Amino acid sequence: MIIEDDIQIRENLKDLLEKNSYQVVVLEDFKNALEKILLEKANLLLLDINIPYISGEILIQDIRKKSNIPIIMVTSYNNETDEALSISYGADDYITKPYNPNILLLRIKNILRRVNKYYNDKIIYKDLIFDISKGTIKNNNKEIILTKNETIIFSYLLSHKEEIVSRDELMTILWDNTEFINDNTLTVNISRLRKKLEELETTIHIDTRKSRGYILL
């Protein structure tokens, strides 16, 4: 659910989230915002700190009295205090405008995963078992060990399996994990990852879609 008073941002945020297969509800009238939010029973709230009729901070405090729905605060104040405060009022995370859409999506995903407790270190896809914390992939044939970069790339591809993932998305995720690699390194990492998958003799492979990105099939 999106609580945002700027129509342009609201609609585009909605588009972005829907494209990434989330169901989105937006609040268009901010009167009685609290009741409307509680009625909706959404899984996650994206809340602008600065909305009409009520301050975002008070709203969070009110919501927290009745619900523990995960909240990501969206702020455009470049102000450390607001953010520190919004966390202390009970928001789960915050992001400052203008935000990097890929990072926003990543934050949403992390929070949902944490809250819904379906966060599992081991992900099974077809015949592979991927262990994120150990950084290994195994199947009946053998087990291979991935480097940190390969783990980040593979887990992102896996969470977008059978979808095209652009190189820029991968780059953003890697840089957000303090792996400041360049284009060549990404290419090298992908081809190493491919080789390791081949070693496993699995049907799962990474395809290149020219000038669009990669896809895990």
Add this chain to the structure above:
Amino acid sequence: MRLKYYLIDKIYFIIIFLSSYLLITLILLAFKQEVLIIPISIILLVSLISLLLIDYFRKRKFYTDLLENINYLDKAYIVLETLNRPSFYEGKLLYDAFYKINKSMNENIKVKEEQFVNTKEYIEMWIHEVKKPIATLSLVLNKAPRKTKNIIKNLEDYVDQVLYYTRSENAEKDYFIKEVDLSSVIKNVGVRNMDDLLLNKIDFKVDKITSLVYTDMKWLEFIINQIINNCIKYKKKENSYIKIYVLEDSNKTDLVIEDNGIGIPDIDIKRVFDKTFTGSNGINRRTSTGMGLYIAKNLCQRLGHNISIISEENLYTKVIISFGKSKYFEVLK
């Protein structure tokens, strides 16, 4: 207030008094009243000296305090608050005039201050508003090519520069100092400049940094962003890199941002932190405003960090930000 100058100032008074005395003596001589000369002389001279001394000491306290306090106060304009209204007439006139001048100046300053605060508020509000369409753009153009996304980043940088300029010029304390993980600040700046760095084929080499420093996270992000922008702007054509590392010693943490760009000529290096200074490098580049480092230095001063720059032309530029390890913050913990 010195007696010597006081007497010099009263010279006409003294001359007229002495000439009258001389005249009186002559008149007494003319009327053959010699016996009166001595007592009259004593009376007149005693009254001259006491008149001068009484007047001098009445004024001395007021003027001495006034002059001393002006020198001693760091804000000389509040001197009137430290003085009592004097008892002599000229002093009263002066005191009252000062009071009126002060009041009118204060009113004038207040008007200017209000204008300044209004402008600042308007700018902050405007930036708040302009960030909305920028946010929308970055949402819409999420899948756009790097070059396009980089234009949005540039736009954002310019907007931020205005915001931090107004903040740095303003005496209000709108920062918030707490313990900050240096590596997360660098990560944010890195992600923000990712497209620009990749487009320019600049290797971004960051050491493993574990230092915690006391600073305002957003301000520091802006400062480092300015420096990285300069590294990108003044890079060499090939094999460019930016290295970021930390040097620690017992009383400070130095963050070093080093590039192998075109460097800064010796004649310019002392002036790089000056307002609107662009130097010979900047003149050749359209986008140089000469504001980035000036604002960065200003913000560093406000936060209590030291910022310095060393460079050799055509070889390297190193910007060093030093964070003190203050006992004060240790106590706060």
